[in-house]
Amino acid sequence: MKSNSLDKKELDPLHIQAETYIRQLIEKEEYKAGKLLPTEVELAKMLNISRNTLRQAINKLVYEGLLLRKRGHGTRVVRKGIVGGIKNWLSFSQEMKMLGIEVKNFELHIRYTDAPTEISNFFMLEEKENTKCLLMERVRGNTSYPFVYFVSYFNPDIPLSSDENFRRPLYEILEKDFGVIVKTSKEEVYARLAGDLVAQKLEIKATDPILVRKRFVYDDKGRPIEYNIGYYRADSFTYTIEAER
Known part of the structure; x- marks a missing residue:
């Protein structure tokens, strides 16, 4: 899987950078059409950050109603409403x-x-x-x-x-x-x-x-x-x- 490591020298905290990356990711047609996002383990490895940092970003997008997370099923984009x-x-x-x-x-x-x-x-x-x-x-x-x-x-x-x-x-x-x-x-x-x-x-x-x-x-x-x-x-x-x- 392609790495998209975040820049730890950036002024923005890592969880904000991760949030920006995921916002861009979920705009892709494949995810809008219902494809599950990569797992937290996969995303954390791709971005070279901890799962706790990644979870901060995902929780923000879930709170905003952009992502839907179901235990045992994964995370997907909420249909735009x-x-x-x-x-x-x-x-x-x-x-x-x-x-x-x-x-x-x-x-x-x-x-x-x-x-x-x-x-x-x-x-x-x-x-x-x-x-x-x-x-x-x-x-x-x-x-x-x-x-x-x-x-x-x-x-x-x-x-x-x-x-x-x-x-x-x-x-x-x-x-x-x-x-x-x-x-x-x-x-x-x-x-x-x-x-x-x-x-x-x-x-x-x-x-x-x-x-x-x-x-x-x-x-x-x-x-x-x-x-x-x-x-x-x-x-x-x-x-x-x-x-x-």
């Missing part, structure tokens, strides 16, 4: 662009419908009789498989219609076509089993876990704009929280 969080509120298109993921739309359905009670309360429609909301359902993913099923209801005060070109980013349509500037998103994230409908949409089993991400979206005037529910494959979505003291 969506990263969301309270300091990272972006539209789906923006999130995917930042991650370098090419988006594929698997399904798009648009219709007008009566709003369920929870949505009606969110848009304060109680006093508006016979008011229907635009409902948009989308199944989206990368070029290989779908990983999110979105259900969005929109404030009926915004004259969105099924004639819009929804291949454009949604918040771009709202701002450029309707003068609606989206500013705030309040979110709820929780886990559950997929169930039959979501499983069919995401090509998984009904008993597989999913993450549900509810977004309550407001414009710059505090008006409720969108009630969005995203059902994510649990193997393709990581939610991060960053707190400062």
Whole structure:
């Protein structure tokens, strides 16, 4: 096996150099495709460092969600997924662009419908009789498989219609076509089993876990704009929280 000994005269500690090397290694297509990384013994020998030093580097990448380590099986690259969080509120298109993921739309359905009670309360429609909301359902993913099923209801005060070109980013349509500037998103994230409908949409089993991400979206005037529910494959979505003291 080819040696890639680290430079012990470098200013960066050896575990940082090892981390950099592994980051470069896991970008190779063979590892992205599921090939196991070399064992700790092999990697330590290749880099001419101790296993404890190597383990520091690997633990950091496991903690970041880039590597998955299973006892008795080895270490492999975690399939690249969506990263969301309270300091990272972006539209789906923006999130995917930042991650370098090419988006594929698997399904798009648009219709007008009566709003369920929870949505009606969110848009304060109680006093508006016979008011229907635009409902948009989308199944989206990368070029290989779908990983999110979105259900969005929109404030009926915004004259969105099924004639819009929804291949454009949604918040771009709202701002450029309707003068609606989206500013705030309040979110709820929780886990559950997929169930039959979501499983069919995401090509998984009904008993597989999913993450549900509810977004309550407001414009710059505090008006409720969108009630969005995203059902994510649990193997393709990581939610991060960053707190400062």
